[in-house]
Amino acid sequence: MAEVILKDIKKIYPYVEKKTKNNKKGEPEKKHNLQITDKGVVAVQNFNLEIKDGEFIVLVGPSGCGKSTTLRMVAGLEDITEGELIIDGKVVNSIEPKDRDIAMVFQSYALYPHMTVYQNMAYSLKIKHTPKDVIDQKVREAARILNIEEYLDRKPRSLSGGQRQRVAIGRAIVRNPKVLLMDEPLSNLDAKLRNQMRAEIIKLRKKINTTFIYVTHDQIEAMTLGDRIVIMRDGFIQQIGTPQDVFDYPRNKFVSGFIGSPQMNYFDGKLLIEDGKYVVDVDGYKVTLSEAKQERLTANKIEPQDVCVGIRPDHMVIGKEGLEGMVDVSELMGTNAHLHMTVQNKDTIVIVPIINGYNDYVGKTVKLEFTGNLVHLFSLENDKNLEFINENVYSEVEE
Amino acid sequence: MESNNYQLIDRKADQAAKVKLTIERTLVYIFLVFLTIICLFFFYLLFVNATRSHAEIQSGFTLIPSKHFFENFQKMWNLSGMAPVRKGLRNSFIIASISSVLTTYFSALTAYGVYAYNFKGKKFVETFILLIMMIPSQVSSVGFLEMCNEMHWTNQYWVLIVPGIAAPATFFYMIQHLRATLPLDLVEASRMDGSSEFMTFNRIVLPIMKPALAVQLIFSFVASWNNLYLPTLLITKTELKTLPTMLALLRSADFANMDNGLIYMVIFISIFPVMLVYLFLSRAIIKGVTSGSVKG
Incomplete structure (x- = not known):
């Protein structure tokens, strides 16, 4: 469990292709609604957010709004161009993902296909040379919380989408991370399973004590899961607030249209x-x-x-x-x-x-x-x- | 009423189609059997000739094996002088094994590096490696030979092992396989789980690449085993020579010393390991060649 502070975070993706003739002077121009400077495409800017210890924050917005980029910066999978990322009182901008003590659940589950469910969940602990009996105890505890005890010996390919998602969550919670990041974890599931898993995540949150950062494009997930919602568009935060606040008092037309169905x-x-x-x-x-x-x-x-x-x-x-x-x-x-x-x-x-x-x-x-x-x-x-x-x-x- | 309807059903067309299908299938099978015989015929002929003495081989062609198999084998086994085949077998085995393992591992590592990391000049690196693939080794061999001489690298195992590690074709196969089978999410997940970059490669990426590794291990083993060109240029010491060079030496012997039965036996022995490898690993080869074509 930890407090996470994002201070003036900015992310610029440098140009991959050569600059076009029109952009020779390096003047800012608008393309795909993201700001483009002579340094590159600005994916996220002016991002300020203080996440309290144990809070469940949901980043929501249409595709290309910078929510996943922000999450990946917190994870350490993307470099931060400007600003400071503080986890548990320490600036971690240049610290490797493995040393940040955070776990992440991917949209594609990203389970290791050649390992059993047990090995998948035990992998991170094994790397840290945790004693075998401790690993066993932790894996079985996480499996019990997520109801996947009977699948521990199976390979991921023989599991259904929902079960795979549970394993992915299990792999993340097994090492008690300070922060648990989730990148659209439910978007590969069908509607019924998604509702079910949403409820599971709410239950899970009561069982494990950690700070959650959850990315989704689905406003229903955002409303039902988050303590606070961060609505993003074109790299900028549009509004931060509790689900009810965002629904009742949208600060601009975009938020009012995005939240509510x-x-x-x-x-x-x-x-x-x-x-x-x-x-x-x-x-x-x-x-x-x-x-x-x-x-x-x-x-x-x-x-x-x-x-x-x-x-x-x-x-x-x-x-x-x-x-x-x-x-x-x-x-x-x-x-x-x-x-x-x-x-x-x-x-x-x-x-x-x-x-x-x-x-x-x-x-x-x-x-x-x-x-x-x-x-x-x-x-x-x-x-x-x-x-x-x-x-x-x-x-x-x-x- | 029902039985009447049942009798009215016309089956003639279906039966005709069935007969036609049977004939077609029979023809196809006959053709395939014929192709198989053609493919295997030369191996059989090789075996037959390995069982015959020099005089018998000189007297003409036959499909019936003779009795001189063990005699030929013994002659081959006891060969010494300019072509000690036993040593040749050992040399070939050591060189092919080490070089195939290193080639496969480092090609996979290079392919992974180019595939998974973003760096400046990434495209250039990939194109450059592929470009090397287009250049036949004969073209660069003069320079290579000179370099080896300068470095005093001739007459050593390593000279046949180390340069072979840079195998553009293997790299190309590996990167294509990675593109089809390895989502980068897995690499990121492993990083989040706390593993270092090398650990990610060894523990996560390599096991996923197993079918591709098996195929390339076999292919590079066979390529190294059969390699005649470079060993002829670089190895002059008899005890370091590989099997193909020895075979070439035996074949180029003058008429008085030539023993065709012995030569056939050496050929038979030299293709034997390769045949074994294919026989036992054909399943892995097929799996590796078709992997990635269907999402699994």
């Missing part, structure tokens, strides 16, 4: 001040914002302006007044239905509960209502949430 709906609207109160107006449908939102907008001295209004699909209801749209498709999910409709020429999804039988809305025009405490207002200029426009990515809302 189905994705948040966005409409063109106006922020007005009427009778001294902030009111949001979407196509003439006006809603007064909640007190908390009023306070935050007032504190930030937000002027009336055109805004992007974000509302989650489950925060809208079909009512007598509101935004008008025609239902194109209805997806039945059992307890509720996802209605796909077009509002302001944009695809919009609304989740309606099915309580007293299913009401077929397809082809009908309906009106969508929402309340003032569940709307999010994003600046058209910089996509930032107007309520938190002056805050940095690290702050959390305390209610």
Whole structure:
């Protein structure tokens, strides 16, 4: 168990190919949304994070956002271009992976194919010349925790995906690492197994006392596993917070869209001040914002302006007044239905509960209502949430 | 009703197809047996001639073995003078064994280095090694011979072992095998587990490369065993000569001293280890050659 601090971490991948003619002067340009300088492609920058002892941190973001690179820097598998990585009070930038006392679970499991499950799990201890009886005890203990005792004599190829993943986790926990790193460990499993393993990881966390850093592109994994979530995009941290904080108070439009499924709906609207109160107006449908939102907008001295209004699909209801749209498709999910409709020429999804039988809305025009405490207002200029426009990515809302 | 339907089913076409298939298969097998006979015929002829005396061989061709096998063997075993075959066998065995083990190990190590590490000039190194493969050894042999003379490296085992370790073809085979079978995650996992780079290679990479190692071990053993060119140039001391050089010497003897029965026996003995190796390791060879083609 250890505290991990990432201080101003930056990673630049130097050019492999020769520079193109356009980039001769070394001017920064944008390509694949990652910043490119004359030194190379900047994969991660301005990464500041303090991970507490025993905390479960999830790095989440779309592919190419730098989350795996960050994890690999912590592991020691990638060099750190700038900044400091501190584990348990010691700077470890130049320390070899084997001397950092951390373990990693790979997406591909990376089990040694010629060794049995037992040998796979015992390998790291054997290298350290641990006495045989201690190895045996530790391997069997880890196998018991992960329910793989009966497979100890098997080779990895005769195991299923889920079992292999358990072995990979077993190999990591058997040596009680200070930090346990997991790089998309569940993404090779089918949906059912993934749910099962997710629960297993939550259980595992209670059993072993260590700091976790978990990388995923799946926001459900991030929400269910993490004590705190770090949302990344194009090498930058977008927001750090507890799952609920990130869901309720997204600091920008990207976070609001990335966290939550189905994705948040966005409409063109106006922020007005009427009778001294902030009111949001979407196509003439006006809603007064909640007190908390009023306070935050007032504190930030937000002027009336055109805004992007974000509302989650489950925060809208079909009512007598509101935004008008025609239902194109209805997806039945059992307890509720996802209605796909077009509002302001944009695809919009609304989740309606099915309580007293299913009401077929397809082809009908309906009106969508929402309340003032569940709307999010994003600046058209910089996509930032107007309520938190002056805050940095690290702050959390305390209610 | 059901039985009526059953009788109505037309089986003529199916039966005709069955007959056709049987004929086709028979023809294919006959052809394959014929090819096998052609391949084995010369080995059989070699064996037959090794059992015959010089006079019998001179008198003409036959497929029936004679009685002089042990006589020829004894003659070969007791050969001394310019071609002591027993020593030749020993020399060939020592050189081929050591050189095949070293060639295989170091080629695997080089291939692993080029495959698993990122360094400047990596592509150049790989291309350069492959380029060497295109140059026949005869072209560079004059310079090589001169270098060996300068270094006083002639008439030693090592001169046949050490230069052979740099085997571009083996390297090429190994790197292709690594690309197909070794995910770099395994190397990283091993690093995280605390093993050093050499330990990772010896304990994780080598076992995964087993089929490829087996194939290259056999191929380089056979290549070294059969090598005539370099030993002829570099070894002049009789007691250090390898089997192929001795065989060449025996064959070039004048008519008065020539013993064809003895020569056939030496050839027979010289291909015997190679045949044994292929016989026992054919499974590993097939596995090694096809490995990586199907994800396993």
